[in-house]
Amino acid sequence: MSEQPKGRVLVAKVGLDGHDRGVKVVARLLRDAGFEVVYTGLFQTPETVAAAAVDEDVDIVGLSMLSGAHMTLVPLVVEALRARGVDIPVVVGGIVPDHDVDELRAAGVAAVLTPGATADEIVATLTTLL
Amino acid sequence: MVSNRETWEAAFGAGPTRDVPFATMSGIPLDAVYGPDDGEFPGQFPYTRGPYASMYRSKLWTMRMFAGFGTADDTNLRFKEIIRAGGDGLSTAFDMPTLLGLDSDHPMSLGEVGRCGVAIDTVDDMADLYAGIDLGSITTSMTINSPAAVLLAMFVAQAERSGVHRSRLGGTLQNDILKEYQAQKEFVFPPRQSMRLVRDSIAFTAAEMPRWHSVSISGYHIREAGSTAVEELAFTLANGFAYVELAMQAGLPVDSFAPRLSFFFNAHIDFFEEIAKYRAARRIWARWMRDRYGAQLERSLQLRFHTQTAGVSLTAQQPEVNIVRTAIEALAGVLGGTQSLHTNSFDEALALPTEKAARIALRTQQVIAHETNVAHVADPLGGSWYVESLTDEVERQAEALFAEIEAMGGGSMLEGAIRGIEENWFQGRIADSAFELERGLNSGARIVVGVNACTEGNGEAAPPLLRITHDDERRQRERLAGVRAARDGAAVEAALARVSEIAADPEANLMPTLIDAVGVRASLGEIMGAMGTVFGRHVEVPTI
Secondary structure: OOOOOOOEEEEEOEOOOOOOHHHHHHHHHHHHOOOEEEEOOOOEOHHHHHHHHHHOOOOEEEEEEOOOOHHHHHHHHHHHHHHOOOOOOEEEEEOOOHHHHHHHHHOOOOEEEOOOOOHHHHHHHHHHOO | OOOHHHHHHHHHHOOOOOOOOOEOOOOOEOOOOOOOOOOOOOOOOOOOOOOOOOHHHOOOOEEEEEEOOEOHHHHHHHHHHHHHOOOOEEEEEEOHHHHOOOOOOOHHHOOOOOOOOEOOOOHHHHHHHOOOOOOOOOEEEEEOOOOHHHHHHHHHHHHHHOOOOHHHOOEEEOOOOHHHHHHHOOOOOOHHHHHHHHHHHHHHHHHHOOOEEOEEEEOHHHHHOOOOHHHHHHHHHHHHHHHHHHHHHOOOOHHHHHHHEEEEEEEOOOHHHHHHHHHHHHHHHHHHHHHHOOOOOHHHHOOOEEEEEOHHHOOOOOHHHHHHHHHHHHHHHHHOOOOEEEOOOOOOOOOOOOHHHHHHHHHHHHHHHHOOOHHHOOOOOOOOHHHHHHHHHHHHHHHHHHHHHHHHOOOOHHHHHHHHHHOOHHHHHHHHHHHHHHHHHHHOOOOOEOOOEOOOOOOOOOOOOOOOOHHHHHHHHHHHHHHHHHOOHHHHHHHHHHHHHHHOOOOOOOHHHHHHHHHOOOOHHHHHHHHHHHHOOOOOOOOO
16 A cells, blocks of 8 residues: 555544553554554653654644543643644544534544544545645 | 262252242253263363352342442442342442542543543542442442552441441452553553552452452453453463462462452453353363462362453444344353353443443343343353364463463563563554454454444434533542541641551551551542652553
């Protein structure tokens, strides 16, 4: 799949949620699709994610959220990025009820990928954001 | 020469049986177990067919439903609803800050308080959590690991405050720290320091809490993180062997603590492989405990386990279909001889369950228990050429993994488990298996209804979901502030200093000091902090 457009993606776990199966699977899917992937590891704060995104000069930030804290933490990540003067799109993947999706988008999130999103959908969504 | 059947008949006859007709719907009377006279019977070494002679003839499995959200008061109400609906065991889910030993007012707790479970900061919350519930007749399980020793201390302190001596308390502490590093990832201290806390709680409960299960050795999270069934089985039992070696190294005779170790397995959707896994688990544990660790008490050899249906098998698409998946998985647990069972709610791929969804999940168990007659006959699949062959193969593959772990540890399963964590061996294998499963889904080799096949109806609106409000977080912070204001600050300072002092002495047992500290209302976060100054923190190297 080397003809895929290449971009740099930071995948991150923000907050206290240790569920890292999803983030690792998505990281490998993206890598296999030709993206360069940087993984922050667990227990990041909005500030450390934003700092890593700038330091690593990534094109997209992907947040994996399964603990229900997305409405609190995701907008803080967007704000932290904006505060650094960068406009890197933020994509959220994980357990996000329908009723929260619009609010996240209003807070500046570029896309929300919920359970069952296929590998093709994930790659296509990120590709359009490059 | 007495046949196995005669031995079994004597054991079976010595126990009670439930007062129901043991017959099919046509009236065909049913034996309690079937098999050749000289075959293995339930309750006979190596317990492939079940730990007890009578199995569900004397007592059905415990319908132990996992619950927890919001504040202790909120969860207490849900517990009472579960008991009213016929659940006979409680299992407590704690929120992320509690799982990581943080107070609700810690900056990292923002947005997480009461979301994935109940928030517990001090012994006062613990008292509210179980208020009005008779802990003498209902056993309770606490799903807590890194701060397990502190939560155990709170449980003991609140019970004794209400007049129940620790020796009378029955229940289970998950307290399985090894699988946290391998799979669940809610770790705080480095592995070896954490294992000291596990050692202390095993020694304390062995001496003072004869009805308490000190560790629930858990494959559930290993499977949820993506392992295969064989890896779940092998890693879990290897962790079990590690705890046995840990306690024996501390000088405890194996039969003094092994009867209070229990297990917790996943029930995934591959029906027969799951049943083979449970049968192999009992057989392996019995052999290793007798032959390698020299256990002699029967209860040290009998593997008893809790089962939870597979959260990862649930789909967000057409969520009602999850009721069917959960029923099939629950049936595998029952046919595999589980001692207790939690059934997931159909809406859990979307949010924490609503009360109605949780009730349907409990009803699923009740249908299996009371309508299907499957509980009449122990190990009903024993003797099936297929299931026996699969049981043997699962056991063989697990033994091959034990050999690898033992080699990593230079002959010690304890050392092998810890080095395997430090070298990312378990984590890497689990991630590889998770990715293989995902690849199968993407290629279409593995069909999941509603996800990559049979998708008509996927656009329908989601069912009503439970909503946790920020109000819960605010209320919990206020409550903690109230406790901090009302307690004796000097006593708390002294208790925390003592925690640090005892933590620094690797030979000492921390449990009595922890009970003293929670008693003066030191908070979970403060106590973990006091230990952390001595123990340090574990940081995982991020790997994809």
